[in-house]
Every structure is written in C-alpha cells, then in structure tokens.
Amino acid sequence: MALGFLSRLKQGLSRxxxxxxxxxxxxxxxxxxxDEALADLEDLLVAADLGTTVAARVVEEFRSSRFGKEVTDxxxxxxxxAELAKILEPVAQPFVLDRSLKPHVVLMVGVNGTGKTTTIxxxxxxxxxxxxxxIMVACDTFRAAAVEQLQVWGQRTxxxxxxxxxxxxxxxxxxxxxxxxxAERADVLLIDTAGxxxxxxxxxxxxxxxxxxxxxxxxxxxxxxxxxxxxTTGQNALNQVDVFKEMVNITGLIVTKLDxxxxxxxxxxxxxxxxxxxxFVGVGEQAGDLRPFDPAEYARGLVGAA
Amino acid sequence: MQRAFPPVRExxxxxxxPLDATAxxxxxxxxALTNKLSGVxxxxxRRGALSxxxxxxxxxxxxxxxxxxxxxxxxxxxxxAKVKERSxxxxxxxxxxxxxxxxxxxxxxxxxxxxxxxxxxxxxxxxAPVPILMVGLQGSGKTxxxxxxxxxxxxxxxKKVLLASLDVQRPAAQLQxxxxxxxxxxxxxxxxxxxxxLEIARRAMETGRREVFDIVILDTAGxxxxxxxxMDEVRAIRAETNPAETLLxxxxxxxxxxxxxxxxxxxxxxxxGIVLTRMDGDARGGAALSMRAVTGAPIKLTxxxxxxxxxxxxxPERVAGRILGMGDVVGLVEKAAETLDQEEAERLAxxxxxxxxxxxxxxxxxxxxxxxxxxxxxxxxxxxxGKIQQQLEAAGGANIDKKVLGRQAAIISSMTRKERAIPxxxxxxxxxxxxxxxxxxxxxxxxxxxxxxxxxxxxxxxxKLGQKGLMRQGLSALMPKGMQGGGGGRRPF
Ligand SMILES: Nc1nc2c(ncn2[C@@H]2O[C@H](COP(=O)(O)OP(=O)(O)O)[C@@H](O)[C@H]2O)c(=O)[nH]1
Ligand SMILES: [Mg+2]
Numbered sequence: 001m002a003l004g005f006l007s008r009l010k011q012g013l014s015r016x017x018x019x020x021x022x023x024x025x026x027x028x029x030x031x032x033x034x035d036e037a038l039a040d041l042e043d044l045l046v047a048a049d050l051g052t053t054v055a056a057r058v059v060e061e062f063r064s065s066r067f068g069k070e071v072t073d074x075x076x077x078x079x080x081x082a083e084l085a086k087i088l089e090p091v092a093q094p095f096v097l098d099r100s101l102k103p104h105v106v107l108m109v110g111v112n113g114t115g116k117t118t119t120i121x122x123x124x125x126x127x128x129x130x131x132x133x134x135i136m137v138a139c140d141t142f143r144a145a146a147v148e149q150l151q152v153w154g155q156r157t158x159x160x161x162x163x164x165x166x167x168x169x170x171x172x173x174x175x176x177x178x179x180x181x182x183a184e185r186a187d188v189l190l191i192d193t194a195g196x197x198x199x200x201x202x203x204x205x206x207x208x209x210x211x212x213x214x215x216x217x218x219x220x221x222x223x224x225x226x227x228x229x230x231x232t233t234g235q236n237a238l239n240q241v242d243v244f245k246e247m248v249n250i251t252g253l254i255v256t257k258l259d260x261x262x263x264x265x266x267x268x269x270x271x272x273x274x275x276x277x278x279x280f281v282g283v284g285e286q287a288g289d290l291r292p293f294d295p296a297e298y299a300r301g302l303v304g305a306a
Numbered sequence: 307m308q309r310a311f312p313p314v315r316e317x318x319x320x321x322x323x324p325l326d327a328t329a330x331x332x333x334x335x336x337x338a339l340t341n342k343l344s345g346v347x348x349x350x351x352r353r354g355a356l357s358x359x360x361x362x363x364x365x366x367x368x369x370x371x372x373x374x375x376x377x378x379x380x381x382x383x384x385x386x387a388k389v390k391e392r393s394x395x396x397x398x399x400x401x402x403x404x405x406x407x408x409x410x411x412x413x414x415x416x417x418x419x420x421x422x423x424x425x426x427x428x429x430x431x432x433x434a435p436v437p438i439l440m441v442g443l444q445g446s447g448k449t450x451x452x453x454x455x456x457x458x459x460x461x462x463x464x465k466k467v468l469l470a471s472l473d474v475q476r477p478a479a480q481l482q483x484x485x486x487x488x489x490x491x492x493x494x495x496x497x498x499x500x501x502x503x504l505e506i507a508r509r510a511m512e513t514g515r516r517e518v519f520d521i522v523i524l525d526t527a528g529x530x531x532x533x534x535x536x537m538d539e540v541r542a543i544r545a546e547t548n549p550a551e552t553l554l555x556x557x558x559x560x561x562x563x564x565x566x567x568x569x570x571x572x573x574x575x576x577x578x579g580i581v582l583t584r585m586d587g588d589a590r591g592g593a594a595l596s597m598r599a600v601t602g603a604p605i606k607l608t609x610x611x612x613x614x615x616x617x618x619x620x621x622p623e624r625v626a627g628r629i630l631g632m633g634d635v636v637g638l639v640e641k642a643a644e645t646l647d648q649e650e651a652e653r654l655a656x657x658x659x660x661x662x663x664x665x666x667x668x669x670x671x672x673x674x675x676x677x678x679x680x681x682x683x684x685x686x687x688x689x690x691x692g693k694i695q696q697q698l699e700a701a702g703g704a705n706i707d708k709k710v711l712g713r714q715a716a717i718i719s720s721m722t723r724k725e726r727a728i729p730x731x732x733x734x735x736x737x738x739x740x741x742x743x744x745x746x747x748x749x750x751x752x753x754x755x756x757x758x759x760x761x762x763x764x765x766x767x768x769x770k771l772g773q774k775g776l777m778r779q780g781l782s783a784l785m786p787k788g789m790q791g792g793g794g795g796r797r798p799f
Binding site: 043046047048049051052111112113114115142143144145146148149151152153197198199200230232233234235236237239257259260261262263265266285 | 370373374375376378379380443444445446447453475476477478479481482483484485486489530531532557559560561562563566567570584586587588589590592593612
C-alpha cells in the first residue's frame with residue numbers, strides 16, 4: 001500500500017486499458033475521420049465490451065459531429081472519452097450510509113465468484129478507517145469455506161463476523177444478525193450471500209426470502225442491495241442486472257477486477273439500459289483496493305486517454 | 307451421458323444433404339439464423355454460385371450474432387473470413403436456398419472451430435502420480451472444478467486422487483478445497499500454513515509418490531494474466547511438476563477479454579485444455595470460440611452447476627447452438643430423454659420445431675413435463691430465458707405442481723376429439739360439461755385454454771424467428787407479450 005490513491009487507481013485502470021489505448025493510437029494518428037476510421041473506432045469499442053448496439057450509437061454521435069475532420073490520436077481519445085463519460089456521469093453516485101440508521105443494512109448479491117465477499121471485506125476496511133462500526137454476517141452458508149473466508153476478512157479489518165453452522169438457513173441467520181446489530185447499535189450490517197446464477201429461480205427466491213425476513217424486523221431493510229459484477233463479464237451482464245433488478249430490486253452496482261485486462265465496457269451499456277448507480281470499482285484483491293466510481297476517469301481509462 | 311440423438315454434425319457434414327431436412331432436433335438450432343439469412347437472400351434465389359456481394363450482407367448478420375454472443379472481435383473476423391472464403395463461389399444446391407447454404411457453412415465452420423468431432427478426454431498418459439494443473443482468472447471456478455474432477459476420476463476411473471490447493475492468496479481457499487475433497491470422498495493434501503505455492507506443489511508431488519496416488523490435482527490461486535509476478539510463479543510451478551494437463555478454467559460469461567486472457571496463459575504455460583464453467587447460466591458462451599481459437603487447445607469439459615457431479619464432456623454442437631442463439635436445445639432434449647422414451651421426446655421435438663400443435667399434443671406435453679420436472683428448470687437451459695423462468699416460477703411456485711398438471715390432463719381428456727383439434731369451439735356450455743367431466747371448475751378450464759393459447763402463440767413466434775431479430779433478443783422474443791418483463795400476476799405455464 002505504498003502508492004498513493006490516484007496512482008493506484010490509475011495503475012489499476014490503465015492496465016486494463018493499455019491495449020485499447022495502443023490500438024486507438026495506431027489507428028488514429030493524424031487521420032481523416034472517414035467511414036473506415038469510424039468503423040475501426042466502432043471495432044475498438046466492441047472489443048472493450050460495450051456491445052454492438054452501444055458501440056454503433058456512440059460512433060454515430062461521432063459521425064454526426066466530426067465526420068471528415070482531420071483528427072489526431074489524442075483528439076479522438078479525448079472526444080471519445082468525453083462521449084462515454086457523458087453516458088456514465090448520471091450513474092456515478094457515491095455510496096452514502098444513512099448514519100441515522102442503526103444499522104444501515106447492506107445486502108451483497110451477485111453470481112458466483114464475482115467478488116462479493118472480497119468487496120465486503122474491503123468495505124469493512126473503509127468503514128474501520130472512517131470510524132464507522134460495521135458488522136459482517138456470513139450468509140453464504142452454501143459454498144465450502146465461505147464462512148471462514150469472511151472470518152479472515154473479519155480478522156483483517158477488526159469487524160465482528162456473525163456466522164452459523166454450515167447449511168444454516170441464510171434468511172434466519174440474517175434476521176439474527178440484524179437483531180444483534182441493532183442491539184449493538186452498529187452503523188452498518190454487511191450481509192454476504194452465496195453466489196447465484198440469475199436464471200436459477202430457487203436461488204433467487206432464497207434471496208427474496210432473506211429480504212422478506214429482514215423486513216419483518218425492519219420494514220425499511222435492507223437499505224441497499226448491491227449487485228457485484230465482474231468486469232470480465234460480457235453481454236450476459238445485461239441479463240444479470242435485468243433479472244437481479246426484477247427479482248430483488250437492486251439499488252446499485254459494484255464492478256470488480258478492473259485491475260485486469262478486461263475493460264469493463266459493459267458498464268456503459270448498463271448505464272444506458274438500467275441507469276442504476278455504480279458505487280464502486282474493485283481494482284485488486286487487497287483490503288485497500290476499492291475505489292469510488294469516477295466516470296471521467298473510467299471513460300478515459302476505457303479509451304486509453306491521458 | 308448417453309446420446310439420445312445423432313449429433314448435429316452427422317447431418318451437416320455430408321455436404322449433399324438438404325438443409326431443411328430437420329431430421330434431427332439439433333438442427334433446428336440453426337433455424338433462427340437460417341430464417342434471418344433467408345430474409346437477406348430474398349430475391350436472389352437460385353442464382354447458381356454465391357457471389358461476394360450476395361454473401362456480404364449475410365456475413366454482417368453473422369458477425370453481429372457472434373459479437374452479441376461475446377465471441378471476441380479478432381476471432382469473429384477470422385471466422386467471417388473463413389465463412390466468406392467457403393461461401394463465395396459455392397454452388398447453391400438445388401434443394402436449398404442461398405441463406406440455408408450460408409448457414410450450413412457457418413455451422414460447419416463453427417463446429418470445426420470449436421474442435422470438430424467428439425469430446426477430447428483428459429490426458430492421463432503419464433507416470434503416476436499424474437499431475438493436473440488448474441489455472442485461470444480469479445473467480446473462474448478452478449477450485450470447484452478441481453473438486454468435480456476429483457470426484458469424476460475417483461468414481462468413473464476408480465483412481466486414487468489427491469487434491470492440493472496452492473492458493474495462498476485468497477482467504478480460506480485451501481480450506482475450501484479440503485472440504486470439497488471430503489465431499490468428493492478423495493484425499494487432500496494436509497494444509498501447512500506459511501508454505502509458498504511452489505513448496506506446496508513439491509510437497510503434493512512427493513506425497514503423491516510416497517502414498518501411491520494415481521492423480522494429483524494442483525489447484526492454483528486465481529491470477530490476472532497481466533500480473534507478471536504471479537504468472538512467473540505459476541510458470542515455475544509448471545516447470546517443477548511437469549503436468550500432463552494444464553487446464554485453463556474459464557467462465558462462460560466472459561466477454562471480449564477472453565482473447566487477452568487465453569493468449570497470456572497459453573504463452574506463459576502452454577494450455578493443454580480448457581474447462582468452460584457456468585454453462586448452466588444463460589450466457590451465449592462465445593468465449594468458448596475465442597479461447598479455442600487463440601490457444602488451439604481443445605475445450606475438454608463444461609461445468610453446469612455447483613454440485614460436484616455437474617461436470618460434463620464438451621459437445622461442440624451444443625455450444626455452437628448456444629453461440630448462434632437458440633440455446634442448448636440438444637441438452638434440453640437430452641435431459642428430457644433421460645426420463646422419457648426416445649420416441650415421445652422426438653415427437654415433442656418435432657412438434658416444437660414445426661409449430662403445429664393442438665390440445666392433444668398439449669396434453670401429451672403436460673405429461674412429459676410432469677415427468678421431467680419443472681418447466682422452469684428446463685427453460686433455464688436456454689439463453690435469455692432466465693427472466694421468463696423467474697416469472698413462471700413467481701406465478702406458479704417453485705415447482706410446477708404435479709397435481710395441477712394432472713388436473714389439466716384430466717380436463718383435456720374430458721374433451722371430445724373435435725374439441726381438442728379445434729379448441730375455439732369450446733364455449734360456455736362445453737366448458738361446463740368438461741369441468742363436470744373432469745371434476746374441475748370452469749375457471750380451471752379457462753385457464754388451461756389460456757395456457758394453450760399462450761403456448762401456440764409462442765410456437766407461432768418461433769416460426770417467425772428470422773424477421774424478429776431473435777438473435778439479439780434471445781428467447782424472450784418468443785414469449786407472449788404479457789410474459790415479458792414488468793408487472794406481476796403471471797399465469798403458470
Ligand atoms: N484482481 C482482482 N480480484 C478480485 C477483485 N475482487 C475480488 N477478486 C478475487 O476474485 C475471487 C472471487 O472473489 P470472492 O470475493 O470470493 O467472490 P464471491 O464468490 O462473489 O464472494 C477471489 O479470488 C478474489 O480475491 C478485484 O477487484 N480484482
Ligand atoms: Mg463469497
């Protein structure tokens with residue numbers, strides 16, 4: 001954790017975008033923005049997982065305003081980044097805890113392996129640094145050693161971890177955890193859940209049950225339902241968000257693994273289609289690797305602009 | 307799993323066969339693209355050889371279909387080039403339209419690109435203990451797959467398997483593998499905290515030799531392909547253990563990044579096989595094509611569930627179907643065939659393909675569904691069906707109630723033959739008679755007729771796939787309007 005905030009973020013994001021940056025550079029050094037150039041640009045966006053529809057639309061914008069102009073590599077990058085940032089800005093909403101709630105209940109959901117548990121650990125770390133009292137509860141009672149995984153995060157961050165025996169009913173456990181968090185007047189209750197594919201209805205019902213049971217105790221809980229998405233995911237992320245939104249009314253998104261070679265362009269498509277807030281990006285496996293979602297930075301990173 | 311039907315390949319490889327001979331169900335998979343492309347080719351039927359201009363527009367459709375299925379762009383380009391090369395100048399056979407001709411080529415190239423005939427088995431041809439190295443990105447499913455492989459080797463091949471986790475990165479990862487090993491009934495390497503992955507690998511191989519294991523599965527930590535340090539580490543592990551297989555475990559939901567990841571892992575390690583996980587999701591799975599193209603390594607296995615036995619041999623034709631947009635129809639029917647006799651399943655398949663469908667068939671189908679389990683779990687095998695499935699379940703409870711199915715069947719059996727063939731004639735008085743005869747209510751009769759209407763509507767849509775852009779919307783394009791998105795209060799299927 002020697003590096004500063006910005007440089008770490010840049011490092012994470014720029015790595016994920018080095019390739020697209022290179023290719024745009026190669027393609028657009030002082031070049032006329034003609035049909036061929038625009039087609040190449042569209043390819044580059046598609047290769048960043050924006051999807052064919054969104055890529056085509058963004059390029060159409062370009063066509064209408066800049067067609068035929070002589071442009072440099074950098075101009076194209078900046079303009080493209082600005083275009084993408086415009087789409088991303090409305091969804092860039094910081095995650096704010098309601099401090100009047102004791103506790104603010106956060107339910108973390110998503111498909112298997114996207115980074116739910118890790119993100120909860122990272123959040124616990126942030127709250128500890130801010131002096132916010134967090135309690136975690138291990139409602140992934142299904143996957144082998146999921147409880148122990150969260151317990152390690154408890155040791156790392158000093159946040160208490162509530163857990164039950166293997167295969168406990170996650171809804172009951174969540175209920176008990178809320179009771180305890182209330183009694184202890186904790187600021188935030190972070191509920192980790194088992195990964196589930198959105199097309200498995202029994203598992204989606206299990207989530208609904210957790211929510212139903214929490215509401216028995218507190219009509220307003222859970223106050224946030226965050227879907228954790230893996231940046232390497234392609235167009236299926238649209239299905240994921242669609243179904244999770246429909247079934248459990250997610251309130252926001254967190255995008256993980258942006259420190260890899262995946263560019264996370266699907267976030268642009270998601271912003272257009274669902275307009276759900278994007279609260280954080282994950283840029284590594286360590287406790288400090290969670291960042292607020294910065295649309296300009298993300299967009300610049302996406303196209304490799306300086 | 308035993309094959310219920312001849313693989314798609316057999317009906318398409320032999321170039322002479324007319325394409326509209328949907329003799330095997332597998333082939334209906336490509337009807338969507340066929341319809342779409344025959345639209346493209348309207349007006350230029352039977353011109354002899356296909357010209358470059360003819361094919362260009364068709365290829366644009368194919369390109370979009372592939373990109374929307376997450377096939378990586380460079381791979382799409384190569385793929386299109388291959389299809390083009392074979393299409394231009396190809397004689398259009400008398401028996402097919404140009405659209406069908408191109409689809410046949412797309413299909414052939416796709417199957418070839420996915421690895422052609424048959425599943426490639428895991429290579430165990432080495433001196434025991436045979437090391438198998440599992441690698442991949444974080445969260446791709448390596449540990450679960452290691453457990454599944456352990457179970458498979460132990461059960462099917464009666465091998466003595468040792469599972470060893472070299473993941474010192476993720477908290478409790480070693481414990482996870484240990485617990486999976488217990489569930490699979492195989493051994494796992496005792497955990498010694500503080501050892502490096504390389505040390506654990508050495509210890510695993512020593513233990514394997516000393517205790518005479520047949521196979522040692524080395525599960526590694528997830529790593530990003532751009533993390534040089536960790537890539538060096540796994541390279542050292544490979545060099546130390548000389549695995550018979552280095553399996554790259556990949557999430558079927560992966561997007562365009564598949565190329566970078568596959569290339570980097572392959573360059574660093576020499577991938578010998580690919581495992582595609584989360585095939586039970588509704589992703590189109592284009593990453594399969596990308597990974598295969600970049601590494602040249604065969605896709606050997608697919609993961610299709612969280613349970614330890616949810617590991618299957620790779621079937622190129624099924625994944626081809628998914629990528630081209632109609633889901634794992636073969637897998638679906640195979641699942642059906644597990645519980646049904648083949649004739650019935652084939653009949654069902656044909657009806658589904660043709661869209662000719664009356665209450666008689668509906669009754670037969672109800673019976674089959676009740677044998678197969680819930681409709682929703684079957685729908686789950688098709689891309690884009692996730693949401694519909696949710697709605698079905700929300701409306702009908704977690705499982706389709708067998709009692710309800712039984713009652714519906716009773717209603718139909720109380721109808722006259724004519725009523726079954728022409729349901730429109732069933733008006734108030736007939737409804738009363740049917741309800742009385744079946745011991746149900748008029749409401750239930752109404753509901754059944756409504757269900758049937760919805761179903762026939764769906765079948766009709768299925769026939770119109772081409773123009774409807776099903777390629778991009780997936781199955782939801784098929785559903786009656788009331789079943790798409792929004793609002794509650796849905797009828798059970
Ligand atoms: N590189 C990287 N890895 C991550 C990130 N977030 C999570 N991971 C890793 O992804 C894997 C799965 O994470 P986990 O939290 O167990 O996922 P869960 O199944 O959703 O709870 C673990 O190996 C994590 O260390 C991230 O932002 N970057
Ligand atoms: Mg977890």
